[in-house]
Amino acid sequence: MSASATGAAVPVVDARGVGKRYGPTVALADVSLTVHPGESHALVGRNGAGKSTLVSILTGLSKTDTGAVYFGGEPAPSLSKQDAWKQRVACVYQHAMVIPELTVAENLFLNRQSGGRFAIGWSRLRRQSRELLDSWGVGVDVDTPAGELSVEDRQFVEIARALSYGARFIVLDEPTAQLDSQAIERLFERMRQMQDNGVTFLFISHHLHEVYEVCQAVTVLRDARHVLTAPVAEVGRAELVDAMTGEKGGLAVRDAASRDPLAEDAAEVLAVDGLSGDGFAGVSFRLHRGEVIGLAGSNASGKHQVAETVYGLRSPSAGTITLDGERMRPGDIPAALRAGIGCVPRDRHHEGLVLEHSIADNATLSILDRIGPGGIASPRTRHAKATRALADYDIVAAGAEQPVSDLSGGNQQKVVLARALASDPRVVVLINPTAGVDVKSKEALLAVVDRVRAEGKAVLIVSDELDDLRLSDRVLVLRAGRVVAEHRAGWSDGDLVADIEGVQLGD
Known part of the structure; x- marks a missing residue:
């Protein structure tokens, strides 16, 4: 029975039984992930759990050995069709992927500058950039060199660039690692606004309190395998840590007071x-x-x-x-x-x-x-x-x-x-x-x-x-x-x- 027949929304992304090996190393073993429209879905696990490998598959950088990935119910494009991938998904990494010497406008439409032949239509480029940023509430001057932006603004520029291709599924890989508490709260508020406008996020973080603050669902990987997927509201923090580590008791940190x-x-x-x-x-x-x-x-x-x-x-x-x-x-x-x-x-x-x-x-x-x-x-x-x-x-x-x-x-x-x-x-x-x-x-x-x-x-x-x-x-x-x-x-x-x-x- 189809998703429409049951009244359920088609998942933005649906990875089914994904497996990946690098020589003798099993990077992923029969991993599944379903992310629904408009949600912020956390992907958590210890280093080496398989998160990076799964992200590389979901963003078209690696091919699965087994299983399949679907976007909106349709099979993922072949790896050779990178423009088709950009229209479906993008990843904003912890370390900025902008070119510091270029302006915000040039970064937003890199290799897509308008103009005839070899010329660049600078006025049109700036206008399109301002319209794009304004449409998503990103208050950045399009003529500013990207290297002069704060970490927070660089992230928003990268998100806007991804959205300009048509992608409405954004992977945020450790987005808060270099932000202070106020910038983190602004990021979360912007994420909520974008979710209301139809953008879906896969949120990767080692800070579990952030999962509870901004995410609606969570998936746990451990030792290259899927362990748990559940609504965040139904998983306690100790249970989440247990799922990540395979051990009971959660994080044991000695307090100096003891x-x-x-x-x-x-x-x-x-x-x-x-x-x-x-x-x-x-x-x-x-x-x-x-x-x-x-x-x-x-x-x-x-x-x-x-x-x-x-x-x-x-x-x-x-x-x-x-x-x-x-x-x-x-x-x-x-x-x-x-x-x-x-x-x-x-x-x-x-x-x-x-x-x-x-x-x-x-x-x-x-x-x-x-x-x-x-x-x-x-x-x-x-x-x-x-x-x-x-x-x-x-x-x-x-x-x-x-x-x-x-x-x-x-x-x-x-x-x-x-x-x-x-x-x-x-x-x-x-x-x-x-x-x-x-x-x-x-x-x-x-x-x-x-x-x-x-x-x-x-x-x-x-x-x-x-x-x-x-x-x-x-x-x-x-x-x-x-x-x-x-x-x-x-x-x-x-x-x-x-x-x-x-x-x-x-x-």
Whole structure:
């Protein structure tokens, strides 16, 4: 019986029994996904669960080995017909796919500029761009170079570009990873408006609270297989985590309030006094052995810049950083490393890893001067160090010589953490340490942080994730570049978020 005969709307996309292998690796096994018109459907699962492979099939980048995909009840086009795919589906990735040097208008109609022969009709191009953006409520100047846009506006431009082809099914792959809370709320409100106008979303996120805020249905993949599809309202958070991990109990994150308080005579390791720089001013704090301090705030609060200044990526305009009584040289990462500061940077892809190189290369970059004369270490020594790191940090890989580009996001982040700790630093600076990793990888990473704290290292952790901050003995809240509040271990989510957003509870 047809969908119309039963009164049910034809699914926007219907993947049936999809399977995909890459050599001996099973990337998807008999996976099905049905997304209905006008809904926001969450696709969740741990890194390596098969989400990326399924998205590549749904967007025409890969061909299924088994099963089939249907759009609006019709079989998906062949991979050679990319224009037909663009009319059905588009994916907006976490990392922008616009050309920074071109204007918004040029990006919107790239390779579709109007005009005769080889000429471009600039007036018409601008007019079409303004009409397109206005029709979807995107308030961006069409003459602005795309590289000057905020992350939020770039995403809206990419969505508008997809809609201009006729697609009404948009895959959003980790769209909130680089947005602050206010930008996330604007994104969600725009998604709701677009849903009311007939746009359907497949929403991929590691932030489960976002699934409950913006999605109507959820599908869980685990180990390349379909585990669960249900209305979001009918699935509790613990049940969802259990489905993702295959284990009971959900996310286990140790709260600093549950451990013994820091000893009063704990030695001071790091002193930050009157630190000012790009986006922050007058920041001061003390960090002791075995202590964890968290920095919280919006993306515009200055928290990331403070941490990057502490480990030498940025130079301050005023103030001092002192490590064990020795004043640090500003803006000097090698000096910070030699002094005993290890760091997990904000962006593992651009600042934390050399993706084309092996795990052994990446895990030993910070200690080459210690394991070989003149900074030249033998392959055997690097291999041994990396093999030890695989075991110590539970990195799932084929071996120490595997390129880090082949690893899942969680295992890549473990390599970054292993390198940060390889030099046995006295202070560890962690910036968004669990960004873009799955539930169990997050648990493993935070367990390592708790372990090194117990060994006596001092930890400065900056994160948008409240779970990451629960390890902190104290959380300093920054707003507009200044410390505005301090929360001791045992803080409530509501109180901390209220200070981050600058609101009074009960207002």
